[in-house]
Amino acid sequence: MAKLRTGRQKYYNIFAHFYDLFIKMHSHNYGEETRKFLVDSAQLEKKRHPRVLDICxxxxxxxxxxxxSLPDSTAVGYDFALGMLxxxxxxxxxxxxxFINGDAARLPFADDCFDVVCCSHALYELKNQVRTEALLEMRRVVKPDGRVLIMEHEVPKKRLIKMLFYVRMLSMGPADSREFVKQGTAPFEKIFTHVSLSHTPSGKSKLISCRKQ
Structure with a gap:
């Protein structure tokens, strides 16, 4: 397990040099629009000194x-690959x-300390048990009235694009990544009390908004 983790870290450390170009090509200029949608969905504009944690x-x-977007905020980026950071x-x-280096399944933060915890287009890359542990950690560190926002890819409707989409899932994620993406809100409803689903303006991504109370 440790060797596999180290191998994935090395992969992402190298991939970091090409990551932004890859995302730009993949998102077809929808990236900025998607990020704005995520920030707006956090609903933090009226909160004083909000604390935000971005996992992966x-x-x-x-x-x-x-x-x-929130100049008075404390924003923390958290990733296991130093190259990305x-x-x-x-x-x-x-x-x-x-920016902090660490494991998504073992967050070094106190309980109830962030107004928003988010993870964008990365949760599917975690193995099933690690993914569950990461979600439990997100629930632990978000404030009782805070939000956990998970952005994931929506499954394309066109047959060829869907096939390429699943090839990418298999190449970049664990064996159950395809099933996870198809499940919608079900994995989150097992952990959070309130879960809702919305889509980005482009329709290419879905946003799962979770609250623990």
Whole structure:
């Protein structure tokens, strides 16, 4: 297990050099629109000094969107790949976003300390048990009145694009990633009290909004 984890870290450390280009090609210029939708869905504009945690933050696009939209916020990007975090820090020109290296299933934060915890297009890449543990950790660290926001890919409707989509699932995620993406809100309803589903304006991604109370 440790060897597999180390191998995946090395993969993402290398992938970090091409990650932003890959996402730009994959999202077809919908990336900024998607991030805005996620930030708006957090509903933090009226909250003073909100605290935001972005799990599996990659090169920081989402956590930096929160940081720029909410100047008085404390925004934390959290990822297990140092290569991703180095790229994120390079993009943080204001130098006000925190970046922490660690395991999504073992968050080094106190209970009930974040107003929003989010994870964008990454949860499907975690193995089943690790994914569940990560969700339990997200529930633990979010405030009682806070939100956990999970952005995931929507399954394409066109046959060819759907086939390519599943090929990508198999190549980048564990064996159950395809089933996880198809399940909708079911995996989240086992952990959170209130769960709702919405879609980005492009329809290419879905947002699962979760609350523990």
């Amino acid at each position: 933050s990659g090169t920081g696009s989402v956590v930096l969107a929160f940081s720029r 180095y790229k994120a820090k390079e993009k943080d020109l204001a130098g006000k976003t925190q």
